[in-house]
Amino acid sequence: MKLIYQHMLSFLLIILTSIAIIGYSVINFESGQAYETTYQRLEGYGSSLGELALIRNQEGKKELLSVKFLTKLQLIMQSDDLRLRVYNAKKEQVYPNSKNTDQPELKLPNSIWKQLKLGNGIRIKNDHQNDMKTPARLSNRDAYTSVLVPWFSNDKLIGVAWLGARIKNVEQPVNLAKKNLISAFVVTMMVSLILSYVLSYYSLVKIKRLSRATRKVAEGNLDVRINHKGHDEIDQLAGDFNSMVKALKESAEAVKAQERRRDQFMADAAHEMRTPLTTLNGILEGLEYNAIPEEAKPKSYQLMHRETNRLIRLVNENLDYEKIRNNQITLHKTNFDANILLNDLKTQLKTNADKENDTIELEIPEQLMIYADRDRFTQIMVNLVQNAIQFTKNGKITVSAKRLDHGAQIAVSDTGIGMSKDQIKYIFERFYKADPSRAKLGGKGESGLGLAIVLSLIKQHGGKISVESTPKKGSTFTVVFFDKGFEEYVKD
Known part of the structure; x- marks a missing residue:
């Protein structure tokens, strides 16, 4: 099933469920209101007749109510399609009189009389479906909603009025509500179909746009962009x-x-x-x-x-980098004074610096404690200083250092050719050369692996390195070696 139809079906199911719940609630409410109103109206008639019967009883009249009066009242009540039966305390039907009318006398069961004697009125929703043992129908043809209202005088039952209204009249507003609901349902379904299609299509357009863009990317077009303004x-x-x-x-x-x-x-x-x-x-x-x-x-x-x-150096540099990158070396980290090693480094690389008419200066404290592998520390500093010499001519290389709270910081600065931001981005990658044309100094530094090795070694030490550079003004590489327990290990 297509996505648009799935969306439409989802919308329609939600709407149908909502309509069903609302419709069921409305019909139940209307039905309950219709029957409650009818009960109250019939009980009002019964209570009024009871007051009249009580007056006649107090006056010593033999009849509860005059048959002539009840006949006239029945004629009036027929306009509302209501029916009336009256019983005396002896369970006898006194109106209508079966002798004078074609309506048979109807006796009420004892279970009903017991409730009536207790003063309980009785409501019958449908006299064709009541649960009385003896049939109690106001009419054999039509179903009636009825009430039985007991009349009392000095706490003594003197009579009962049984009044009923045709169910079809009672349920007329309910049927009208059902018709209105059906009409509303049809209109709602039509509007819902249109709205669900529009909403589904609106969402689907965005999804199709994503699908087309995805296909273009799969075909190799990486310049694809999707314009979007919403926030969904x-x-x-x-x-x-x-x-x-x-x-x-x-x-x-x-x-x-x-x-x-x-x-x-x-x-x-x-x-x-x-x-x-x-x-x-x-x-x-x-x-x-x-x-x-x-x-x-x-x-x-x-x-x-x-x-x-x-040739051996070219091969060894590649092998050394692979070992470092794959963590195949073991670091023997100790605390040592780097001042001595840095002074030795200045002496070792002085010849290379002199060839380029460069000078190496140290700005380090008399004691510089560092926690690192001594040999690998020397390798890192040799690569950094050698890299500075390689790209500096008639300039100065400065090695400065200081202690931090939980480590030591060493910076190698030069006044060489410097680098652009794009060059800095790739400077630590394998085989990268900031200036490929400058392969010199007896073949050292031509492989493009020096800084890649430096980065790998520093990471394995749990340290960090950063670089700042300006074209034609020089570069500064800053390395931090942390003390034991404060290393920052970073995954490649």
Whole structure:
């Protein structure tokens, strides 16, 4: 079943249920009111006749009420389609007199008399369906709603009036209410069909729009957007859809950028490996055919050694990153003074800095306690300082540090080429190079893995790293190592 018909059916079921409940309540109320009004009217007649009968009884009259008076009263009551029977205290029907009319005398059962003697009036909703043992019908042809009203004088039963009204007259307002209800039901159904179709179509239009947009996304179109102005759940879904497509597009662009960087890395790696391999192959051929003079052989061996180390370094950097990324290394964290290691680092990298006419300055306290793996801490700082040297020429690299409440903060700043916001976004990704054209310093830093390794190691330490940079003004990498028990472990 189509969704529009499901919606329409839901609306109609709700409306039908509501109409049924309201209709049932209205009919019951009308019926109850109609019968209650009739009972009260008949009991009013019976009570008035009882007052007249009481006056005649006090005057010593033999008859409860004059037959002539009752006959005239019956004629008047016929205009309202009412019937009357009167009984004396001896259970005898005194009106109408069966001898003078064609109406047979009707005796009331003893169970009824017992209730009447107790002063209880009796109401009979339908005298053709009453539960009296002896038939008690005001008419054998039509059903009547009736009441029996006892009359008393000095707490003594002196007579009973039995008055009734035709049920078809009593139920006339109920039948009218039923007809009106049926008419209202028909009109309501027609209006409901139209409204349910309009409301269902309105919702379905939004859903179809989402469906078409989803198909376009499935076909690869990530520029799809759904315009929405409302605030219902479908509009919220449209907003979520737009956010999802935007995230997918950004993810797809990131994947493409990653693939481009990977392709670039493969090209760079092939180039970097081809050069030393070509050099090694040429030297080996020269040695094989004695094409290299004896005095040149030591330099050839040194060149082979350097090129071999270069290949090993390229391979080791990739293997090292994979181990770190997959948590295959074990950290031996201890508390140590980083002041000594940072001073050693300055000495170790001074030669590389001098090649670029850079200076390394330390702005650190005399004692800087850090909780970390000593070797991995050294690796992190070497990569950060080496990265600063790689992108700084005729400038200054500053390593500053300070203690925090529950950790230590180290910042590596340079006055180099800096980075844009787009470059900062990808700076810690594998194979990324902020400036691919600057592969220098004896082959160090050309793999694009240095900062990716730094990020992985810092995460495994439970620390954090941030970067601030301005193009042509330099960059600052800030690292925080937390004390034991205050680490912030973050999942990749």
